[in-house]
Amino acid sequence: MDTTLQRIYAMTQADIAAASKHLMVGGGTPGPILVQGKGVRVEDIEGKDYIDCTSQSWAMYLGFSNEEIIDTIHEHSKHMTHIHQGFNSLPRFYLARLLAQLAPQGLDRVSFTVGGGPAIEAAMKIALRSRPGSREFVSLWDAYHGTIFSTASASWIATQASGQFTGQQNFLSALHTVPRVPNPYCYRCYFGQEPDSCDLMCAEMLRLTLQRGVNGPAAGVLVEPIQASAGQIIFPRRYLVRVREICDEFGVPLIYDEVQTYCRIGDWFAATHYGVTPDVIVLGKGLGAGLPIAAIIIGDRMEGFGPKTEELHTFANNSLAQVTAARQIEVIQRDGILENTRRMGEYLADGLRRLQGEFPEMGDIRAVGLHIGIEYVEDPKTKEPAVDKCVQIRTEGMELGAIFGLGGVRKNVLKVKPPLILQQHEADEILDILHRAMEKVLRP
Ligand SMILES: Cc1ncc(COP(=O)(O)O)c(C=O)c1O
Structure with a gap:
């Protein structure tokens, strides 16, 4: 590793605390300090691993550290x-x-x-x-x-x-x-x-x-x-x-x-x-x-x-x-990444609809490919937005190892938008984490 990178990745919590006063972060939903990623997963500074359903601003279609993308970047930078x-x-x-x-x-x-x-x-x-x-x-x-x-x-x-x-x-x-x-x-x-x-x-x-x-x-x-x-x-x-x-x-x-x-x-x-x-x-x-x-x-x-x-x-x-x-x-x-996106999107949407049977607070599930959102409501009849519960489910999901997005004008929509290379076992893991997060928040 070059010496600048060495110094960057050797930063301690004390260095970060000292440096943070020089930085204006601006908006966005707060998350952990991420240090690396592979495929659909990212790892934070404590070594905790997450499946990233935000694709970092929904942008990392081929996931993190894709070898071919890295090679193209390396080669072209010359x-x-x-x-x-x-x-x-x-x-x-x-x-x-x-x-x-x-x-x-x-x-x-x-x-x-x-x-x-x-x-x-x-x-x-x-x-x-x-x-x-x-x-x-x-x-x-x-x-x-x-x-x-x-x-x-x-x-x-x-x-x-x-x-x-x-x-x-x-x-x-x-x-x-x-x-x-x-x-x-x-x-x-x-x-x-x-x-x-x-x-x-x-x-x-x-x-x-x-x-x-x-x-x-x-x-x-x-x-x-x-x-x-x-x-x-x-x-x-x-x-x-x-x-x-x-x-x-x-x-x-x-x-x-x-x-x-x-x-x-x-x-x-x-x-x-x-x-x-x-x-x-x-x-x-x-x-x-x-x-x-x-x-x-x-x-x-x-x-x-x-x-x-x-x-x-x-x-x-x-x-x-x-x-x-x-x-x-x-x-x-x-x-065939677009086919995979459609297939995994349908797979996740089916799984979410099954969960909806158990958790009617999942008022509306909206999915096209891996562009997925769940609108949480207090009661499916009144459709009163369940803002706090949605935020808590996201927080709980993070504890359990999945980063979900948060959105909607009312902030009651949980977003599930992982990289497009998602595999079925990873989709199962997302559904399992969401299930456990909802059990904890909605059925304490
Ligand atoms: C639909 C849409 N349009 C435009 C933008 C703005 O893009 P940028 O943040 O790169 O300026 C965003 C960013 O989230 C977006 O979601």
């Missing part, structure tokens, strides 16, 4: 790791072509950037370019598109309700107004309708807002086709079909935020899963197998970026992240 955006590079051409080949037909121009928020913002710039004279975007209730000012404006974190625990209220003066319309949260339908027979009032609200709720022509409609931070909310296909029709009716670009859905739902894109194609797809998180990279893929109707400095980031042409993203795609293709 070429060039960072290249200015203005210079062309082979990895960038290669990855752009690969993503264009995977994307739905008609979406075939790619721009890279540094993270999910900046990628959403890049999509917003493209939409504004494509709709001269437009200004406003429309997004959905409970949406999450990142914390940079442009995307926080379109996210639930800027609302009064969430401001209580996000602190985003400090930034209200820097945020712009993004009209937000009801999301198709069928478990708690705001219009009191049933999912299969409803008349899509939520989509109608979008139509009316585009017609009467924005100043001038809208620049774009921003949608996570399956909402993640909102609490793993799965949209009915007919909702997205209707949204597409409405966007076409008004000539408004439809932007899919696929920062969390890419691959995790057992398909390359939610656009292909649903068969409803947007004008822009935004990628981030898992795209780089753990290295920071994000991208947008745009369709025929959209204006691309021009030669001026409309979109420039120091690390937007990070070839190390690009080769890693390309390597990951090729491993996913070769090893």
